[in-house]
Amino acid sequence: GSDGGGRTGPRRRWEPERGLGIGQLTGIRAVEMIEGLLSEEKVHYVAMSRPFIREPHLVRRWKSGDRSPSTCQTCGRCMLKAFRGHKVQCYRRKKTNLMV
Helix, strand or coil, X not given: CECCCCCECCCCCCCHHHCCCCEECCCCXXXXXXXXXXXXXXXXXXXXXXXXXXXXXXXXHHHCCCCCCCCCCXXXXXXXXXXCCCCCCCCECCCCCCEC
């Protein structure tokens, strides 16, 4: 089922025996999901990367009252390009979400 933040399926976590607590590492796109995971004590922290590549000021937007999910669609193109030596940035057009 959908996790309310974007991706579906299994979650990857860092385990407590490593001294890191339990963390949600993938699929987080919505502030409501973050709040739910933390308030239900399902995880100790969340980790995000691609949503911040797409929207560097995402937390500021959420704090200002616009709590809509990140516009990141988890295409992975930003990471693929970065691993190939290109600039780390979102490679989808902002308004149309078409590949650049």
